[in-house]
Structure formats: C-alpha cells, structure tokens
Amino acid sequence: MTAALLFARRGFATALVAPQVNLQDARTTALLEASVRLLRSLDLWDALEPRSAPLAHMRLIDDTGRLIRAPEVTFDAAELGLEAFGYNILNRDLNAVLMAAVEAESGLTWLQDTAASVRPGADRVDLSLASGTAVAARLVVGADGRESLVREAAGIATRRWTYPQKALVLNLDHSRPHSTISTEFHTPTGPFTLVPLPGCMSSLVCVVEPETADRLAALDDAALARELERRAHSILGAFTIAGTRQLYPLSGLVATSVASARCALVGEAAHVFPPIGAQGLNLGLRDVADLVETVDRARRRGEDIGGAAVLARYEATRRSDIASRTAAVDLLNRSLLSGFLPVQALRSVGLYLAGRIGPLRRLLMREGITPRAARLAPPVWRAAG
Numbered sequence: 001m002t003a004a005l006l007f008a009r010r011g012f013a014t015a016l017v018a019p020q021v022n023l024q025d026a027r028t029t030a031l032l033e034a035s036v037r038l039l040r041s042l043d044l045w046d047a048l049e050p051r052s053a054p055l056a057h058m059r060l061i062d063d064t065g066r067l068i069r070a071p072e073v074t075f076d077a078a079e080l081g082l083e084a085f086g087y088n089i090l091n092r093d094l095n096a097v098l099m100a101a102v103e104a105e106s107g108l109t110w111l112q113d114t115a116a117s118v119r120p121g122a123d124r125v126d127l128s129l130a131s132g133t134a135v136a137a138r139l140v141v142g143a144d145g146r147e148s149l150v151r152e153a154a155g156i157a158t159r160r161w162t163y164p165q166k167a168l169v170l171n172l173d174h175s176r177p178h179s180t181i182s183t184e185f186h187t188p189t190g191p192f193t194l195v196p197l198p199g200c201m202s203s204l205v206c207v208v209e210p211e212t213a214d215r216l217a218a219l220d221d222a223a224l225a226r227e228l229e230r231r232a233h234s235i236l237g238a239f240t241i242a243g244t245r246q247l248y249p250l251s252g253l254v255a256t257s258v259a260s261a262r263c264a265l266v267g268e269a270a271h272v273f274p275p276i277g278a279q280g281l282n283l284g285l286r287d288v289a290d291l292v293e294t295v296d297r298a299r300r301r302g303e304d305i306g307g308a309a310v311l312a313r314y315e316a317t318r319r320s321d322i323a324s325r326t327a328a329v330d331l332l333n334r335s336l337l338s339g340f341l342p343v344q345a346l347r348s349v350g351l352y353l354a355g356r357i358g359p360l361r362r363l364l365m366r367e368g369i370t371p372r373a374a375r376l377a378p379p380v381w382r383a384a385g
C-alpha cells in the first residue's frame with residue numbers, strides 16, 4: 001500500500017493488486033525514524049501518531065545467568081536529540097490508515113484480487129488475476145511477501161535458513177506504567193522484548209525453544225500471565241493477557257537479487273529475518289523509498305522505468321542495507337544462543353563499552369534506527385506529499 005501510494009502521488013499510472021486488508025493483525029510494529037519520515041511525506045503521520053506509543057528509552061538486560069554477563073545498558077533517544085527512537089503501533093491500526101489513504105487516492109486503482117500468474121516480457125509484464133482480469137505494466141513491484149509469486153516469475157532465487165526457536169507474540173495490560181521504555185531481556189534462548197503501546201499496555205515478543213513456546217501457548221490466560229510476569233521479573237507489575245497469542249517459527253530468507261525481468265522486490269519478498277530489533281518492515285519501507293526514487297529519476301531522464309539499467313540501479317542502492325541488516329539480526333540472535341565463551345565475552349564487552357563510551361553509544365543508536373547509507377541518501381521522497 002505504501003509503494004502504491006508513493007507511485008500514484010508521483011503521477012505514475014498505478015494499480016494495486018491486493019486482497020482485502022488485514023484489519024485483525026494484533027502484532028505491532030515499531031516504526032523507526034526513516035519510516036516515520038516516509039509516512040509523514042504521505043500526510044499519514046497525523047492519523048498514526050495518536051495511535052502509537054513513543055519509544056524514548058531502550059533498556060537491554062542480560063538475563064542469561066551465564067558466567068560472563070553484560071551490564072545493563074539504557075539508551076536514551078534524547079542523547080540523539082530525538083523525542084523517540086521509534087513509535088510502536090498495532091498493525092491493524094497502521095493497515096486501517098493506509099487502506100483509507102489508498103481508497104481516497106484518485107490516481108490509484110485498487111484491484112481487490114490476487115495475481116494468479118505473472119509473465120515478464122521484453123517491454124511489459126502481463127498479469128492474470130484470480131478473477132480472470134488481465135493487467136499489463138512496464139514495471140511490477142513484488143510486495144507479495146515471503147512466498148512471492150513475482151519473485152518466482154522473475155526467476156530470482158532465494159537462500160533460506162531456520163533457527164531452533166519460536167516467537168510467542170501477544171499484547172499485555174500491566175499494572176505499572178512502561179514510562180516509554182522498551183525493555184529487552186537477553187536470555188539463553190533468545191530475546192524477551194516488551195515494547196510500549198498507548199496506555200498501560202505493551203507488546204511482547206518472547207523468543208524461546210519451540211517446545212517451550214508451544215507449552216506457553218497452551219497455558220490458560222491467568223497461568224500464562226503469571227509465567228510471563230516471572231520472566232519479566234515483574235518490572236511492569238502484574239500482567240493480563242490482552243487478545244490473542246500467535247506463534248512464529250524463526251526463519252530467514254534473502255533473495256539473491258531484488259530486481260530482474262521488469263520486476264522489483266520490496267519487503268519480505270526480498271528479505272525475511274526474525275522479529276528482533278524492530279527491523280523487518282522498516283527495511284521494507286526503505287526498499288520502497290529507494291525504489292520510488294530510482295524509478296522517478298529514470299522517468300525524468302526519459303528512461304524505460306522497468307528496463308534493465310533502472311533495475312540494476314535499484315539493486316545497487318539496496319544491496320548493502322539488506323545485507324548488513326540481515327547479518328546484524330542474525331549475529332545478535334546467534335550470539336545469545338552461543339554457548340561459546342569468547343562469543344559471550346565479546347557481546348558483554350561490546351555492551352559494556354557502549355554503556356561507557358558516548359560516541360560509540362551514539363553510533364550504535366543511530367545505526368540501529370537508520371543506517372548511514374539511508375541517512376545520506378537524498379531525501380527526495382519528502383517532496384512527494
């Protein structure tokens with residue numbers, strides 16, 4: 001929806017092929033700086049901000065119980081001159097605001113359907129939709145998730161991997177205020193992360209071994225709340241489970257290329273990694289911003305917007321951001337699982353130094369919310385709104 005809105009606002013004849021929007025998704029997304037800027041440029045932030053909770057502080061607690069433990073570190077957004085590192089919002093609220101914008105956008109045709117086949121040709125791509133409708137386009141944006149049909153049609157291969165972990169995901173009411181602090185306990189089986197939501201609520205991503213996740217998910221609400229409060233060392237007081245719980249086996253995927261045969265991939269069609277560090281959708285929105293920018297420049301130069309040269313430029317823009325985010329999330333997760341003492345020592349020393357050395361701490365905070373490359377890129381998409 002974000003890609004479709006941006007292309008339409010830039011005056012491209014745009015069709016969005018997507019089924020009904022998911023207005024039940026109880027997961028949350030922590031939108032980081034560049035994503036907020038992008039949504040602001042679409043004039044959507046005023047509607048989103050009141051439904052989100054600012055994340056002004058980030059606390060990391062080593063709960064591994066191991067011989068070598070990292071000291072507790074708290075990062076403050078104010079140290080970077082920011083009100084917050086990001087804003088946590090329910091996916092269903094984000095989707096509702098985006099859907100309303102899509103419906104109101106005059107230059108955008110929303111075909112509420114799914115693509116059944118995608119056939120790239122020399123000068124256009126032909127799509128057949130499930131209803132039988134035919135659509136042709138000079139450029140197709142594959143924003144169709146981890147099992148992307150567009151990726152397959154463009155002949156792009158993937159590398160996939162799994163982790164010996166599952167994430168239990170749910171929202172909680174708690175008796176003590178979160179004070180805009182996001183807290184991440186590092187446990188030997190993965191992170192246990194509480195992220196503020198508006199009011200006295202937080203979202204929880206609890207990464208554990210698959211058997212433990214299944215056992216927790218089978219508990220009744222009261223027993224589960226007690227067990228999670230114990231794991232959170234009661235820092236937010238008593239828990240009450242709010243709504244449904246979901247289980248996600250942890251896995252990763254990276255496409256060997258983000259563009260080929262008049263098709264450009266964004267989001268999980270191009271990269272999937274575990275829900276650690278609030279990176280997935282934020283990286284996907286940076287794909288979208290870079291793609292729109294690259295294609296718009298090509299049009300101004302009179303180039304074929306789906307041509308090989310334009311796709312190669314998009315590929316070059318995205319390569320290092322995707323590779324570095326995928327590697328960082330993988331490294332963080334594996335460093336927790338590692339029983340290897342030197343790895344544990346390295347992680348602990350890294351956090352110790354981050355806590356003590358201001359410039360290093362600020363560098364880590366900056367890179368965590370937006371990579372240097374994205375900060376240096378010309379912010380032309382701001383003009384889109």
Ligand SMILES: Cc1cc2nc3c(=O)[nH]c(=O)nc-3n(C[C@H](O)[C@H](O)[C@H](O)COP(=O)(O)OP(=O)(O)OC[C@H]3O[C@@H](n4cnc5c(N)ncnc54)[C@H](O)[C@@H]3O)c2cc1C
Pocket residue numbers: 017018019027028029030031113114115116143144145146149167169205248266267268269275277278279280281282283284
């Ligand atoms: C528990 C959890 C917590 C997370 N928290 C965060 C966070 O805090 N911050 C963050 O940045 N990221 C987070 N993520 C990651 C984030 O949710 C994903 O990166 C994001 O949802 C991917 O979006 P996407 O649009 O690329 O793919 P998807 O959400 O998978 O959407 C793909 C869409 O394509 C449609 N589609 C598929 N096939 C077709 C077809 N043939 N024709 C038409 N449409 C089709 C589907 O219906 C779907 O709507 C989290 C993930 C999880 C699991």
